[in-house]
Amino acid sequence: MAITKAKNRVILVACPLEGHMTPMIQLGSMLHSKGFSITVAHTEFNSPNPQNHPDFTFLKLPENLAAGTDTSFFNLLPILFAINNNCKDALHNYLDRMMKNQENEGTVACVIYDTLMYFADSVAFELKIPSLIFRNTNAAYLRSLRVNLQLYNEKTDLLPASRLLDPVPGLDPLRFRDLPNPLDVPVPEIVMQFQVNLIETRSSLAYIWNTSDELEDSDLTDLKQHYQQVKFFSIGPFHKMVPPKSTTLLEEDKTCIDWLNKQAENSVVYISLGSLAMMDGKDLIEMAWGLANSKQPFLWVIRPGSIKGSKWIENLPEDFEEKIENRGRIVKWAPQREVLSHKAVGAFWSHCGWNSTLEGICEGLPIICRPIFADQKVNARYLSHVWKMGILLENFSENRETIEKCIRKVMVDEEGKEMRKNALNLKGKLDACVSHGGTSSKSLNDLSDFIHSLTT
Ligand code: UDP
Numbered sequence: 001m002a003i004t005k006a007k008n009r010v011i012l013v014a015c016p017l018e019g020h021m022t023p024m025i026q027l028g029s030m031l032h033s034k035g036f037s038i039t040v041a042h043t044e045f046n047s048p049n050p051q052n053h054p055d056f057t058f059l060k061l062p063e064n065l066a067a068g069t070d071t072s073f074f075n076l077l078p079i080l081f082a083i084n085n086n087c088k089d090a091l092h093n094y095l096d097r098m099m100k101n102q103e104n105e106g107t108v109a110c111v112i113y114d115t116l117m118y119f120a121d122s123v124a125f126e127l128k129i130p131s132l133i134f135r136n137t138n139a140a141y142l143r144s145l146r147v148n149l150q151l152y153n154e155k156t157d158l159l160p161a162s163r164l165l166d167p168v169p170g171l172d173p174l175r176f177r178d179l180p181n182p183l184d185v186p187v188p189e190i191v192m193q194f195q196v197n198l199i200e201t202r203s204s205l206a207y208i209w210n211t212s213d214e215l216e217d218s219d220l221t222d223l224k225q226h227y228q229q230v231k232f233f234s235i236g237p238f239h240k241m242v243p244p245k246s247t248t249l250l251e252e253d254k255t256c257i258d259w260l261n262k263q264a265e266n267s268v269v270y271i272s273l274g275s276l277a278m279m280d281g282k283d284l285i286e287m288a289w290g291l292a293n294s295k296q297p298f299l300w301v302i303r304p305g306s307i308k309g310s311k312w313i314e315n316l317p318e319d320f321e322e323k324i325e326n327r328g329r330i331v332k333w334a335p336q337r338e339v340l341s342h343k344a345v346g347a348f349w350s351h352c353g354w355n356s357t358l359e360g361i362c363e364g365l366p367i368i369c370r371p372i373f374a375d376q377k378v379n380a381r382y383l384s385h386v387w388k389m390g391i392l393l394e395n396f397s398e399n400r401e402t403i404e405k406c407i408r409k410v411m412v413d414e415e416g417k418e419m420r421k422n423a424l425n426l427k428g429k430l431d432a433c434v435s436h437g438g439t440s441s442k443s444l445n446d447l448s449d450f451i452h453s454l455t456t
Contacts, residue, residue, distance in 0.1 A: 006106035008455050009037040011059075011095065012134075013113035013120040016046035016083070018275035019355050020114050022247040023136050023210050026238040027112070028056055033242075034448035037106045039098075041091055041120075043083055045071060046249055059094055061087040072305070073276045077190050084119040091123045099127060107455045112208065121202040130454045132206040133230075137354045139211055139219035140382055141180070141375035146199050146226065147171055148179045152187060159183040173385040178377045201230050205454075208447065210236035210354065212433040212440050215361075215426075233447040237358040239337060240434040241444065246335060250275070253331040256299055257338060263297050266346035269368070269407055270339055272301040273351040277372040280308050281315050283398075288316055290403025292323045296411050299339065300330045340365060347410045352379040352390075361389070364427035366410050366419035368393060389423035391415075 010031050014024040025048065028038040032055050041059040042048060050058040063083045065071075071079060098108050110130040113120035115137075124131035135142065147168065161184050164177040180195070181187045201207070207227065213220060213234050224232055235241060246252065260268060269291070273279065279287075284307050291298050304312045313330060317323075336356070339345060340363045348360040349368040357379045360367045367390040369380035383390030391406055398406075410416040433440040 006102070006104060007035055007037045008109040008452060009039060009098070009106035010109055010451060011039045011041060011098075011111045011129075013091065013111060013117045014040055014042045014048070015080075015114035015116045015136075016043045017116075018046075018249050019353050020116065020136050021046070021048055021249060022355060023238045024114060024134060025053060025247045026242045027134060027208065028053070029242040029245075030235065030238070030444055031448065031451070032056070034444070036109065036448075036451065041087075041094070043087065045079070045083075048247075048249065052247070059091075061090045063087055073278055076276070077194050080116055080194065081190075084117065087117075088119050088123055091120060092126065095123065095127050095129060099129070109451050109455045110205075115198050118197045118200075118202065121204055125203045131202075131204045132208055132451075133201065133204045134208045134210075136210055137375045138357075138379065139209065139216040139223055140174075141354070141378045142199065143219050143222055144168075144171055144174055144178070144378050145180055145195060148181055148183075149192070149195060149199065151183060152181065152192065155183065158185065174378060174381055178381045180374050180377070201227060204230060206231040206233060206447075206450065209234040210238045210358070212236050212430060213443075214429045214433050214439060231450065233443045233450070235440045235444045235447060237362055237430060237434065237440075239355075239359060240362055240430065241440060244337065248333070248335075250303075250333040252333055252335040254335055256329055256331050256334050257342065259329045260299065260339065260342045260344040263344035265343050267297050267411075268342075268344045269294075269296050269298045269347045269349055269411065270334075270345045271298060271349040272334065272336060272356065273303075273306070273370070273372070274353040274356060275303070276353075277351045277376075278306050278308055281310060284313075284315060285317060286398060286400045287403060288320050289400035290398070290407065291328065292320060293400060293404040294407035294411070295327070296407055297344075298328045299334065299345075300328060301334050301336075302330055302332065304332055347407075347416070349407075352376040352383065354379060357383065358430075361387070361423065361426050362430055364420065364424035366390065366416055366423055368406055368410055370398075387422060387426055389419045389426060391419070 012028050014021055032038050039057045041061055043063045064086045098105050111120050111124040112132045112134050115135050121131050165175050168174050176182050211234050340359050348365045350356045352369050352371045367383050369383050369390045370393045371377040371380040380392050384392040432438050
């Protein structure tokens with residue numbers, strides 16, 4: 001009887017946030033297609049549903065958050081610190097067991113951990129398992145974060161607000177206000193402590209990027225000089241490298257697709273501010289009137305709890321529904337990639353999280369950029385000033401007239417047509433990267449060879 005040898009196994013250490021879990025699962029699918037067995041190590045909090053991924057093994061790491069811990073955006077950093085402290089032992093014990101049972105379970109080739117799950121590096125190091133870092137943000141963000149932290153360390157004075165629009169030396173086209181921490185206010189110690197972990201490679205051998213060489217050639221080249229000790233694999237956009245499949249942690253309202261089916265081609269503005277961003281009640285009102293007055297159809301995702309001080313949309317103006325005359329649809333969570341690829345959608349109003357940015361580019365859609373924090377401001381600046389397919393809503397509390405004008409600019413005016421042309425052009429380049437022989441496909445093959453080489 002032929003004895004089949006167990007495959008090499010890759011352990012993915014996933015971060016329990018929507019925008020991190022999805023690309024990590026996609027990375028697992030890519031590596032599985034290259035012949036690896038996949039274990040996804042994840043927290044109890046926001047855990048993925050194993051039944052949706054029958055090809056993978058799942059490992060629950062208890063993060064031991066105290067009962068009643070606030071898991072909202074406002075408590076994110078303490079939670080991430082707690083996970084990094086509390087999940088070490090469980091991962092260590094599991095990997096130790098796997099190492100002793102490799103004949104049956106497959107050789108543990110490496111650990112790939114999300115940048116935010118840096119505890120996995122020390123566990124892998126203790127057990128002499130090679131580790132690789134998965135970055136779910138782009139190269140421009142890491143570059144800006146490095147410079148940003150360096151500037152904070154060097155400078156004793158805060159930046160006057162009048163200089164926020166000045167360019168950051170060496171980071172063209174970013175201005176100080178586009179930085180993750182714009183230097184005009186002190187950064188809380190906990191933020192600095194956390195961010196330092198995000199620019200270090202520790203004992204890891206490689207960075208795996210959800211980006212492509214075509215999209216970020218100069219930023220990647222710059223970073224390679226700073227991180228000469230690690231290999232770079234740019235294999236994005238991930239969602240184009242795997243068969244379409246829903247990986248979301250939240251429940252999608254698919255009825256919005258029926259609604260889109262009834263709308264004219266390229267007529268709808270799709271609005272989503274991602275899984276974490278929050279808004280003030282007054283911003284909601286301005287957005288609502290801006291949308292209503294623009295007279296464009298819209299599909300708007302408003303996550304329950306994302307408007308400060310309200311449960312969902314109870315604070316929308318009473319006459320809003322009457323004013324929009326069936327032109328709009330509001331849902332709690334949408335099947336976003338399906339929505340963006342729908343022919344009725346003509347523009348994307350986004351907070352510019354990196355997944356949403358890539359998803360928008362890959363559908364050739366002009367983007368109304370309303371960044372809120374972290375990498376979103378960097379991504380927004382690139383969309384508007386490098387790739388020229390976005391329009392930046394600069395001030396977080398834009399008023400309804402500005403919003404109305406902006407929507408009409410993108411949906412109706414010449415400027416919008418030019419943005420669409422640039423977006424389609426960039427889409428074409430990314431399509432080429434992920435196709436057979438494209439840079440991302442080749443880089444995935446290189447990554448697969450590299451991981452296999454770690455076991456020989
Ligand atoms: N998303 C979704 N439905 C929605 C809104 C968002 O499935 O209604 C998905 C979106 O496709 C993306 C992810 O949630 O993959 C959000 O990730 P991103 O990096 O854009 O932002 P984050 O949520 O991390 O701020």
